Amino acid sequence: MENTKKEKMKKKVYWLHSHFLFSTGGTRFVFEVVSYLKKQYEITIVVERTSDEWRKKYKKLGINIVEISPLSSNNLLYWLFFPYFLLQNFLKLKKIISRKDIIVSSMFPMNFLSIPLSRKTINYCFEPFAFFYDKDLQKSFPLFSKILLQLLSFFFSPFDKWGTLHSQKLLAINPSVGKLIEKTYKRKPDAYTYLGVDTDFFSPKIAPINPKKNKPVILFHSTDYSPLKGTDYLIKALRFLKNYDFYLLISETLANITQKKHLEKLINKYKLSKKIRFLGHLPYKKLPKYYTYADIYCFTGNPEAMGASAASLSVLEASASELSVIRSIGNKDEVIAGKTGLLVDPRDSRELAIALKKLIKNKTLRRNMGKNGRQHILKNYTWPKVAKTVSEEIEKLF
Numbered sequence: 001m002e003n004t005k006k007e008k009m010k011k012k013v014y015w016l017h018s019h020f021l022f023s024t025g026g027t028r029f030v031f032e033v034v035s036y037l038k039k040q041y042e043i044t045i046v047v048e049r050t051s052d053e054w055r056k057k058y059k060k061l062g063i064n065i066v067e068i069s070p071l072s073s074n075n076l077l078y079w080l081f082f083p084y085f086l087l088q089n090f091l092k093l094k095k096i097i098s099r100k101d102i103i104v105s106s107m108f109p110m111n112f113l114s115i116p117l118s119r120k121t122i123n124y125c126f127e128p129f130a131f132f133y134d135k136d137l138q139k140s141f142p143l144f145s146k147i148l149l150q151l152l153s154f155f156f157s158p159f160d161k162w163g164t165l166h167s168q169k170l171l172a173i174n175p176s177v178g179k180l181i182e183k184t185y186k187r188k189p190d191a192y193t194y195l196g197v198d199t200d201f202f203s204p205k206i207a208p209i210n211p212k213k214n215k216p217v218i219l220f221h222s223t224d225y226s227p228l229k230g231t232d233y234l235i236k237a238l239r240f241l242k243n244y245d246f247y248l249l250i251s252e253t254l255a256n257i258t259q260k261k262h263l264e265k266l267i268n269k270y271k272l273s274k275k276i277r278f279l280g281h282l283p284y285k286k287l288p289k290y291y292t293y294a295d296i297y298c299f300t301g302n303p304e305a306m307g308a309s310a311a312s313l314s315v316l317e318a319s320a321s322e323l324s325v326i327r328s329i330g331n332k333d334e335v336i337a338g339k340t341g342l343l344v345d346p347r348d349s350r351e352l353a354i355a356l357k358k359l360i361k362n363k364t365l366r367r368n369m370g371k372n373g374r375q376h377i378l379k380n381y382t383w384p385k386v387a388k389t390v391s392e393e394i395e396k397l398f
Contacts, residue, residue: 010042011398013102014118016093016110017047019072020054020065023284024253024313026106026126027054032196035061036387041394046093048072048085068092073107073131076145079152086113093117102397104390105167108132109156112163120397123167124193124390127177127306128184130228132157134306140227161185169393176310176331184306191393194333195313196383197320201288204322204374208293209286216245217360220294220318223252225259228308230300230328230346232266237352239270244360248276249294255281291321295366296359300346303330315341316381319373324366326355333380340373 015034020027031054034043038061045058048069058065068089071078078085090113097103097117105114106124114121130137132153138146164170164185172178172189182188223231231250238248252260260278267276282290291297297318301309309330316334318325325341327334335341342355359366 010040013041013104013394014044014046014097016103016105016114017045018107018110019048019074020050021074022253028313030106031057032383033387033390034063036384037391038063040391046096048089066096079148082156089113102394108160111167112159115163115166121167122169122171122393123164124171125164125181126173127310128180129160130306132160133184136302136305137226137228168397171390171393173311174331174333180306180310191389193386193389195311195316195381196386197316197377197381199320199378199382202291202317202320203288204292206288206292209289210293216247217296218294219246219248219296219298220290221248221250221298222314223250224254225252225256228302228305230302231263233300233346233349233352234298235263235266235270235272236349237356238272240350240353241357241360242272244357246275246360249279249290250276251279251282287317288321291318291323294323297323297325299325299327300352301328303328303345316377320377322370322374324359324369325373326359336376340369340376
């Protein structure tokens, strides 16, 4: 009876997100944060679309998830008929949410829709909406898609900017992302939450996929095959290290056959086929085993791409697993240069090669950086700490 009363007394919060169709990124962030917020608030998640996997996860948490659209922003038809879906989503949300309810929104168009729905809004901006503002990303698409993105940006980026500017609170991951947000939206974030890591799930105590001791130095890299991830930078740098005993494992967050073939041609060109293996998509539950198997994690995102190197959850997960890290410049918080890893400009192949060589040759340095990295994560990057910051901003609206 007492527990029931407490549940009734919880303040109501709606979290609006575009879709839950992938296993990482914003999808993972929202799940981890609300798993802590649900202790304080009655949380309802609203998305355009979700996968069965995430529906089950939220059900297990005891959080209601509402799906309001047959299509979402990862579908071409959605953008071709965007005004229709925008209106339909607004009408459905209006039936669910009252003007008194608090809304946390993440990803366009939810930041735009939240403003006319409620007087109490928080916009969590992971990064400026890349499809609208990242010219390098637009260039990476085929001609038709490129033209479509440019048209969408012209007509609908004002909606995104309006939603961001008129939200009562604006949150961002870190100051590096904050600079991009301020440049794009002309508004400085009210607070930074940073990212979090489940340090029990990502831990050096997790058994690796292969316990073999006499193995080459294992490099680990994750890509979605877009130019933003800089996988080609890493391959180009490795051509200078062919005589060293290493092996690169590449996992994918998204499949892209065309871009993968481009990388395979590059690998063959530099005669690296015996030193590189594509793993395909790794289930989230297997990631810790690969981190503990590897010796060096390589994050080589393009420093000039919109948000590509301003924040990386994979870097933090690797550090939590006591893995030494080579990271792109563009963020000074996630890696302490020289202590938990090395910061490089991956566009300079020789600079990246020198950093790789330094860690490949020095096992003691790798181990020390890994241990320092985990301590850095335990102190600064935990989900309870992220949720606490979000909760403090929510409380300011009550």
